[in-house]
Amino acid sequence: MTRLFLTSMDQNQYLVALFIIIALWSSQAMSRTLLQDEVSLSERHEQWMSKHGKVYKDAAEKEKRYQIFKDNLAYIESFNMAGNKSYKLKINHLADQTNEEFKASSTGLNRLYGQMKNTGITFKYENVTDIPATMDWRKRGAVTRVKNQRHCGSCWAFSTVAAIESMFKIAGGKLVSLSEQQLVDCNTNGVSNGCSGGNMEDGFEFIIAKGGIASQENYPYKGVDGTCDKKASHIVEIPVHSYGRVPSNSEKALLKAVANQPVSVSIAVGRNFQFYSSGIFSGECGTRNNHEVTIVGFGINKDGTKYWLAKNSWGKRWGEKGYIRMQRDIDAEEGLCGIATDASFPNIYQEYIPNKGGLPFIASTTNWFMEIVTESFFNSPKSI
Template sequence: MVTKNNQFHHISMPLLFCLAFLAFQVTSRTLQLQDASMHERHEQWMARYGKVYKNSQEKEKRFRIFKDNVNYIETFNNAANKPYKLGVNQFADLTNEEFRAPRNGFKSHMSSSITRTTPFKYENVSAVPTTVDWRQKGAVTPIKDQGSCGCCWAFSAVAATEGIHGISTGKLISLSEQELVDCDTKGMDHGCEGGYMDDAFEFIIQNHGLNTEASYPYKGVDGKCNAKEEAIHAATITGYEDVPTNNEKALQKAVANQPVSVAIDASGSGFQFYKSGVFTGSCGTELDHGVTAVGYGASEDGTKYWLVKNSWGTEWGEEGYIRMQRDVNSDEGLCGIAMLASYPTV
């Protein structure tokens, strides 16, 4: 005799299998559509940034990385209650390790050997403006792109030199990073393999200046020093000073008076895909990237920030800039921005 319970069991099991199969088909179809959509996005992204891969295997590898990065970016933007957003930029087909290696050329493991100077001419500055933007005062050249050469140190030092030259003479000139890459090789600076802003300032002083970007253009690779062009000086500095370490108030005094070279920890995925807003981390203090603080201010919600010029082109960040949280609860500053700051003098 078949009971009602047994009848229900015989009916429900096939039904459950059927429903499970349908659910699997729906899920599988959804994933296929999502993958197709992601492939289309990857093709569009490739077209926008002129990406061409050497073979189908490399393309598939890059697609998988692109897909992971897009999912990371969208998950962050949808879930995180942060004052900044991430975006799909030119680095979207690179793992974080691949991204860092050729671009962050400040060698943190050797920074302890850098001799810090003691004078700080802005020590007794008692009042500073609430907001500063040296772009509006003719002291910042357009955003540049270091490409896959780890010479951020040269771009940082050049930007600070361009700044003080523009302030002191009223003439803003784009100076040559390539001259530093090719010619500043006797100390701890090693072109695309990394270097230090203070050593770059030392070279500029001893060389009596730098040539222009136009005369000694950027190539993005280590090259032989062009002695003829090196001997032409469009701008020079007479010295440099270090900002007292781990002191954001001192850094503010300096930035209130001129663009300042700073070293930061730019190793995280959040920095790789930063798009807009005030960046609040996460990041550490393993300094690996040289940039330039060209101002400071506060956002509409009152979050204080440093205005930082980067050298990764205008597609990254806020047209090449990042606003980094200022006056954080840390002596080193966010991402170590107050640890090794310096500026040239004239």
């Protein structure tokens, strides 16, 4: 029998050759895997584009958006795999935007810090003690469908309108969808400036000064700045006479208000908010208040976690069919994402709701409403 003896040098050369072969094989296998993954990601992007109706102007823009999509997808999957939060993220219609692009196009709070307006009116819910454990104004038929502001910084208009729609219903009127576009087009003389941003108090003041607001049907939303339609702006829908502010940095005060009506609030949103899917949101938040939503309720989860129920304006494809549950009663006085720092609500004269339970009153001018407002200062009818 012939034996083959390898010298120490031969053994080393053999091992080196074996290592090179294995390395080459592994490299080729990894390359094939990466190529397959890239193809899979590309297919997912194409499917996502088809689902959300995305069309890009050229190949360069498509490639740019694809890279952003990949980065967001990796972030979302990593977050969900960690499993250490009370909520989940998901790929949605905002997935081809960086967080900075998203905040620029899908938020819209415009306010100078330290200059929140003081209405000079005592907080009317200060002495409220009868507060239920849970409240959902949707179940009471006082919340309109979820809307979509699209790529327009008009969150302030949606928050303003949502609060007024609900209060009108609570006061005894009909639930009617009102016009955010009218605020976008016509409320441009103050801090608010259409798709470039605004705030809820500007919205309330505009509606009070003009004697009401048009319906969504009469003045539909377009998602871009437009010329004010003077004819449509003469239509009076809601007798709002003033607005109140919730004392800042008090979730207890905010709870009293929401127990009686939906409330407009500003919050600080960031990347996790952009891709929120379900569960009770507990942060991370943005660094400063930059978005407005409407709180339409509150509740307690099965595990005992308290939460706010907020209506957003990014369509039903976002969050829990357009809504988000945000953790309530946290240690910080400002509340999660600053939710208790900046909150306002409209006041409506209950006596002046024409045809209660039916269609809102429609007038061709604002004289009718202005007469009511003038009379109110002398007769002081009941308001809510």
